[in-house]
Amino acid sequence: xxxxxxxxxxxxxxxISQPFIAIFLALVVGAIAIVVTGESPFNIYKIMVKGxxxxxxxxxxxxxxxxxxxxxxxxxxxxxSSNYMGIGGEGQMIMGGFLCAVVGFHFPGPQWLxxxxxxxxxxxxxxxxxxxxxxxxxxxxxxxAISTLMLNYAGAYIAMHFVxxxxxxxxxxxxxxxxxxxxESIRLxxxxxxxxxxxxxxxAVLLVILVWFMMNRTAFGYESRMSGFNIHFCNYGGINSKxxxxxxxxxxxxxxxxxxxxxxxxxxxxxxxxxxxxxSYAWIGLNAALISGYNPIGIFFTSIILxxxxxGGAAIARATSVPLxxxxxxxxxxxxxxxxxxxxxxxxxxxxxxxxxxxxxxxxEILIPETKGEILR
Amino acid sequence: MNINANYxxxxxxxxxxxxTPILFVGLGSALCNRVFIFxxxxxxxMLTGAFAAIVANYYTGSIFISLLAAMISAMIVSWIAGIFxxxxxxxxxxxxxxxxxxxxxxxxxxxxxxxxxxxxxxxTDLVPLHKTDVxxxxxxxxxxxxxxxxxxxxxxxFILAIILYFFLFRTVTGFRMRSVGINxxxxxxxxxxxxxxxxxxxxxxxxxxxxxxxxxxxxGVTMFAQNITAGRGYIAMAAATLGAAHPLGVVAGSAxxxxxxxxxxxxxxSSISSQLTMALPYLATILALAIYNFSQIRRHAQ
Numbered sequence: 219x220x221x222x223x224x225x226x227x228x229x230x231x232x233x234i235s236q237p238f239i240a241i242f243l244a245l246v247v248g249a250i251a252i253v254v255t256g257e258s259p260f261n262i263y264k265i266m267v268k269g270x271x272x273x274x275x276x277x278x279x280x281x282x283x284x285x286x287x288x289x290x291x292x293x294x295x296x297x298x299s300s301n302y303m304g305i306g307g308e309g310q311m312i313m314g315g316f317l318c319a320v321v322g323f324h325f326p327g328p329q330w331l332x333x334x335x336x337x338x339x340x341x342x343x344x345x346x347x348x349x350x351x352x353x354x355x356x357x358x359x360x361x362x363a364i365s366t367l368m369l370n371y372a373g374a375y376i377a378m379h380f381v382x383x384x385x386x387x388x389x390x391x392x393x394x395x396x397x398x399x400x401x402e403s404i405r406l407x408x409x410x411x412x413x414x415x416x417x418x419x420x421x422a423v424l425l426v427i428l429v430w431f432m433m434n435r436t437a438f439g440y441e442s443r444m445s446g447f448n449i450h451f452c453n454y455g456g457i458n459s460k461x462x463x464x465x466x467x468x469x470x471x472x473x474x475x476x477x478x479x480x481x482x483x484x485x486x487x488x489x490x491x492x493x494x495x496x497x498s499y500a501w502i503g504l505n506a507a508l509i510s511g512y513n514p515i516g517i518f519f520t521s522i523i524l525x526x527x528x529x530g531g532a533a534i535a536r537a538t539s540v541p542l543x544x545x546x547x548x549x550x551x552x553x554x555x556x557x558x559x560x561x562x563x564x565x566x567x568x569x570x571x572x573x574x575x576x577x578x579x580x581x582x583e584i585l586i587p588e589t590k591g592e593i594l595r
Numbered sequence: 596m597n598i599n600a601n602y603x604x605x606x607x608x609x610x611x612x613x614x615t616p617i618l619f620v621g622l623g624s625a626l627c628n629r630v631f632i633f634x635x636x637x638x639x640x641m642l643t644g645a646f647a648a649i650v651a652n653y654y655t656g657s658i659f660i661s662l663l664a665a666m667i668s669a670m671i672v673s674w675i676a677g678i679f680x681x682x683x684x685x686x687x688x689x690x691x692x693x694x695x696x697x698x699x700x701x702x703x704x705x706x707x708x709x710x711x712x713x714x715x716x717x718x719t720d721l722v723p724l725h726k727t728d729v730x731x732x733x734x735x736x737x738x739x740x741x742x743x744x745x746x747x748x749x750x751x752x753f754i755l756a757i758i759l760y761f762f763l764f765r766t767v768t769g770f771r772m773r774s775v776g777i778n779x780x781x782x783x784x785x786x787x788x789x790x791x792x793x794x795x796x797x798x799x800x801x802x803x804x805x806x807x808x809x810x811x812x813x814x815g816v817t818m819f820a821q822n823i824t825a826g827r828g829y830i831a832m833a834a835a836t837l838g839a840a841h842p843l844g845v846v847a848g849s850a851x852x853x854x855x856x857x858x859x860x861x862x863x864x865s866s867i868s869s870q871l872t873m874a875l876p877y878l879a880t881i882l883a884l885a886i887y888n889f890s891q892i893r894r895h896a897q
Contacts, residue, residue, distance in 0.1 A: 251701075255708055303688050354881065358888040361836065363635060363688060365881055367829045372877040379870035501696055508689050541707040546700025553693035557685030 237509055237520070237556065244551035251547055255540050262534055262544075269533020270526035276533070278415040282485065284525035286311070286477040286494075288422040290503030291510075291517040292429045293473035298504075299433065299512040300442035300466045301449070306351060306366030307474040307500030309373035314344040314475025316377040318482045319489035320385050322400040333404040333483075340479050341472050347373065348471020352464050362467075378491045387488065395491035406484035416484035423518070425473070430514040442466050474500060498546070502528070505553045524549055604740040606857060611745060612815060613860075614853025615752040616641075619807035620831035621838070621845040622759055623800030628840040629763065630796045631776045635691030636676045638828025639698035640801040644669035644808025646702040649819040650709060652721045658813065661722075662748075665809035666802045672698065673801020677794040695828075703821050715820035724748055724813045748810050753846065755803075760842040772796060804828065826877070833880045837887050848883075855879040 249259035271277050290307045297304045317340035325332045351369060354360040378395055387398040406416040433439040445452040445459045452459050477499065482489060494500065502524050509524075510516025531545025620637050627634040644665035651657075651664035676694045679685040703713075710716045724746035732739045763769040774782040775789045783789045811827070812819050830852050837851070838844025859872040 251704060305688070305692065354885060358885045359892065360881075360884050360888055363633070364829065364833050364836065364884065367826065368833070368877040368880045371826050372874045372881075375870050375874035375877075379868050379874070382870055383868055498696070501692070504692065505696070508692075541704045543700040543704040543707075547697060547704060550693050550695075550697030550700055554679060554685075554690065554697060557679055557689040557693065558683040 237552075240509070240552050240555035240558075241523075243555045244548045247551045248544055248548040251544060252540055257538055257540055262538065262540055265534050265537055266527070266530030268530075269537075270530035274410075275413065276529065278410060278413045280522065280526045280529045281419055282414045282416065283497075283529055284522045285416075285419045285422045285484070286481055286499040287503045287506055287521040287525050288518055289425060289477035289480065290474050290500045291506035291521050292425055292503075292514060293470045293477070294500075294504040295507040295510075295512040295514065295517060296429060296433065296442070296473070297466050297470040298507060299446050300462060301446035302352075302355075302362055302463055302467055304348065304351060304362050304366045304467060304470060305504060306348060306369050306471070307477075307504060308494060308498075309366065309370035310344040310347050310471045310474035311478040311481075311494050311500050312370075312373045312377050313347045313478065314340045315478025315482050315494060316340075316381070316397075316489045317343045317475075318479040319397045319400065320380070322404060322482065323398050323488075324385070329401050329403045332401070336400075336404075337479060341475050344475020344478070345468045345472040348474070349464065349468045352467035356460060356463065374492075374495060377489070381489060381491055397488045397490075399487045400482070404483070405487055406480070414485070418480035418484035421476075421480060425476075426514045426518045429473075433512075433514065438462075438465065474503075477503070497528075502549060505549060508553055509556045524552075600737055601740060604737050606854075606861065607741050608743060608745070609857035609860065610850065610853040611749055612853075613856040614849045615749045616807040616810045616814070617827055617831045617834055617852055618752045618756065618846060618849040619810065620804040620828055621834040621849045622756060622842055623803035623807075624832045624835035625838065625840040625842060625845050626759070626763075626772070626796050626803075627800050628835055629776045630772050630793045631779065632677075632680060632793055632797055633687045633691075634673075634676070634680075634797055634800055635688055635829070635832065636673065636694035637691075637800060637804045637831060638824055638826065639691075639695035640669040640673045640676070641804040641808040641811070641828045641831075642695075642698050642702055642822065642824045643672045643801075644805030645812040645823055646705070646808070646819060647805070648809040649716065649721065649812050649817075650705070652813065652817070653709070653718070656720075656722055658722050658724055661813060662724075662806065662809050665805040667805070669805025669808060670798050670802040673804070674794065674798035676801070677797030680797065681790050681793045699822055702819075706819065706821070713821075715818060717816070717818040719817075721813070721817040723815075723817045724810070744815075746810070746814055748806065748814070756842045756846045763842060768792075804831075807831070830876065830880055833884060837883055851883055852876055852880065 245263070249263075252259045252262045269276055270280050290311060293310070294304075294307055318336045321339050322332050322336035325335045347369065348366075351360075351362060351365040354365045355362050381397055382395050385397045387396050389398075406418050409415045409417060409419065433443065441452065441457045442462045442465075444455075445457060445462050449459050452462075478494065481494070481499075486493065503521065506517050506520040506524055510520045527545045527548055531542050531548075534540045534544060535542040620641050624634060624637055627637075647668035648661045648665040652661040655661070672694065676690050679690045680687050706716060707713060727742070727745055727747060727750065729739050729743050732742065763773065771782065771787050772792060774785070775787060775792050779789050807827075808824065811823060831849065834848035834852055835845050837848035838846070855876040859875045862872040862875075863869045
């Protein structure tokens, strides 16, 4: 085999192999944690795989859990790929879920009207919630990371206030802060009768295709990716980067809100305080986006793997003495090890830059990674 | 609610107790900002410190070892984060987010293994931080209320801010750190080992956040709850931004958040919904940053 083919193969394998290396290293860290509890890692991982994908029931449970992760992952990907690093997915998802549950139950009129207004109002609400942090960035140059984080906490408490004091369901378990259940006729139907998986998963698949199309086949998606590479170049080239910022962040908020809407319509049928936070859907979604390099199709598969780790972790906690959080440890490690992959891409880009400069800059790629961290300041 | 001198003294006291954990972490964040590192992982390292303090206290019953364990463990975690950020050139937010997630899982995991409980661990056997003796202020009950039931660490936080001010603006290392923050490549061309300085700063900021975490779990009530930091690390980052990454500015920034937090606690006894008062510190952060940034922008425009 000559060096040319070898390079081609390694070029092809490089982006795929790195997530696998990261997953492997994360599993090693997880194995160490399992050894601490006195169990055998192989045995535990066997239970984990079985509990995630082992039977039709487990597989469908994993896919149900993957649905909000896929959607919030897409939401994170579209703003991160345009270099607006918002981490407000959780707050936006809470807004979506809370508004959907409240409007879906209390809006006057027939059920179809309740459903339509619930979906429209909750998506508008979560979009506005994200738009607010975009406005803070634009008008006050406020770090998007800080404003979105603060809005996550504030949103959770504000939603809790309204549930506790206005919309509380007093019929059921008094301990839980939750709203009343929406009517059966407006719930999302199940895909397989008797299983948890609902048509929200179908919506997620459709959204993967739509977001892929938007990012790769539309002018807006192209411009936003360009502004992610170099905002000064974009402004120079006549692209309105402000329009992109507002558009991308609002869209990302709407998509994250949709994750909450689907959780209400398909799984819980109500909003319960702390469910999205304790399952950390939005954070796992963000991790899925980071691991797959903002590629929608990659996000789809990564989310299923990460959701599998969560459901597998639950199976471990049921069967053995290993705590549920083993899955959080593994998920966090995967992303940590993936962050080093970004470094490799970074180096490759700078090499390309250097070589294209040598060729007289004829290469069409204009990537200046140095501007990446700028928006954080 | 009747507002008199005594009430204000109570507010003052509670503000100090609320602000000092944030101040320690905020000082760490300010140092990171000075070397151009946006260290969001401070939330996770603070949690590490909080947890390590409880564990060390559980096994040894010594508050000194507890503090040491908090500092060292948080520093190690932060050092690893620093290596990923600087050596492996991982995006700072990505490293921070994953460190926070990892630590949140790891502390809950270990809490179940070590203490065998879920949610929260409270024990009266734990030895809290020593309280300062305020009996010499007997003649002035107001002063006694103002400075009563504070720990030595609370006072040390303010002294540390002054020390770090001199360190940052009066020593060679401080000068080098600031030069790395202004232009890393230029600093490197002058022979400064910028990578090592950045990693060292991140590790040191972790150590400070460890003290903050220790103060959180060993200060007033000795307890550990799942994700007990509840975004205080993020608030500390906001305090550092608000204080323009200047150690004395951070004191003012964290005092503001300490006040917001203590008002939130005070208002819980009133008729205002307790959930809304809990949202108050986070909303106050946004408002304060908006006002601060707006004044900065106006000043630049002139």
